[in-house]
Amino acid sequence: MGRPDHTEWPRTLDPGILRAQGWVPSPFREFVLKVNSRCDLSCAYCYVYEMADQSWRDQPIRMSAATATRIAARIAEHVRAHDLPSVELILHGGEPLLAGPDLIAHIVTATREAVGRSARVGARVQTNGIRLDVGHLRLFAELDIAVAVSLDGDRNAHDRHRKFANGKGSYDAVTRSLRLLRDSFPHLFSGLLCTIDLRNDPLASYEALLEHRPPRIDFLLPLGNWSFPPPGRLPGSAATPYADWLIAVFDRWYAAPHMETDVRLFSEIIQLLLGGRSNSEAVGLSPVTVLVIDTDGTIELSDTVRSSSPGAASTGLRVDVNTFDDALLLPEAAARQLGEPALAQECRACDMRSVCGGGQFAHRYRSGSGFANPSVYCPDLLQLVRHIRSVVAADLAAQLERLR
Secondary structure (H helix, E strand, O other): OOOOOOOOEOOOOOHHHHHHOOOOOOOOOEEEEEOEOOOOOOOOOOOOOOOOOOHHHHOOOEOOHHHHHHHHHHHHHHHHHHOOOEEEEEEEOOOHHHHOHHHHHHHHHHHHHHHHHHOEEEEEEEEOOOOOOHHHHHHHHHHOEEEEEEOOOOHHHHHHHOEOOOOOEOHHHHHHHHHHHHHHOHHHEEEEEEEOOOOOOHHHHHHHHHOOOOOEEEEEOOOOOOOOOOOOOOOOOOOOHHHHHHHHHHHHHHHOOOOOOEEHHHHHHHHHHOOOOOOOOOOOOOOOOEEEEOOOOEEEOOOHHHHOOOOOOEEEEEOOOOOHHHHHOOHHHHHOOOOHHHOOHHHHOOOOHHHHOOOOHHHHOEOOOEOOOOOOOHHHHHHHHHHHHHHHHHHHHHHHHHOO
16 A cells, blocks of 8 residues: 555655754664464454554565565664664564464574674564464574563453454463463563553453563553544543553552562653653653564554554555665654654643653544644543652652651
């Protein structure tokens, strides 16, 4: 699918002018490879299959070995051009395990061979867990591929959305795989991804995730925007249902007598409040250095913007023709790396802008103005950040008082 011909922001940005004004693009460091474009689940909230952009229908089902080899060469080229010490491969889909172990092994091995000693090439796979078995895990152990699994809480929470095409829930299959992962290959377990559903009790969901002893939990706000609002989020309303849900989990997590797990969103916000940099697209103003490559070798800057409009993720670039530096010079890349100047006027005037960062890029979309808006989750993000700031500030003050 070609690029849309509308002029919604940021396609009106001119990276050439920005560079003349002193902007320097940051090289890509994470490469999301869509190794398989189909899935063995039919999740109700999936941004690939259930939202505005249906370009997956035009993609090959599986990435070819030849395309994987070209991607490896492009990554090596980018590493050397920018003298990068390390890069990360994220094997994604659809469901990446449907690509088969041979292709997965080829992708990781070919990339490491192409990069050579120039940089460390980390690798991880994001899977729904259905097909995760001993064979896959032995391969991942051999190749040092970390594993993250999607799980939405307890049985009822998970099976509400994450179903097979016949309507049957996937909870039993996923938790069976998780037991194998955590008990027999714990060093590969990188964490759980949980999409928030306001109908699920936050503490029950958190406790259900903790049962699997994840080293990290990544709570995800459902993809949505001003034109296609997420569930329970009325655009423009001052209500904060998602902040309320997350605050309940934060208070339980922060008050625990020992670190039970890392909750990425909370850790990122605390790090930002203490003057650090973010390592997540969800918050903060750090340059986004993630690149997505689809099964046919087409280059995208973000697959999550598929949730906004048809063709929104398309760049018109391909690995067999274009370098990754070509992608760095796209208006959409600049918009995700400019930091504060890329925020909406309301966000630039907000005292929480350096922490909130305007929220995830995909959540800012509004038909007609593009992504030049605050996040549709703005009230939730502000409430959550302010709550965490209050709790952490009180804790630090108490600790300083004890040191007097």
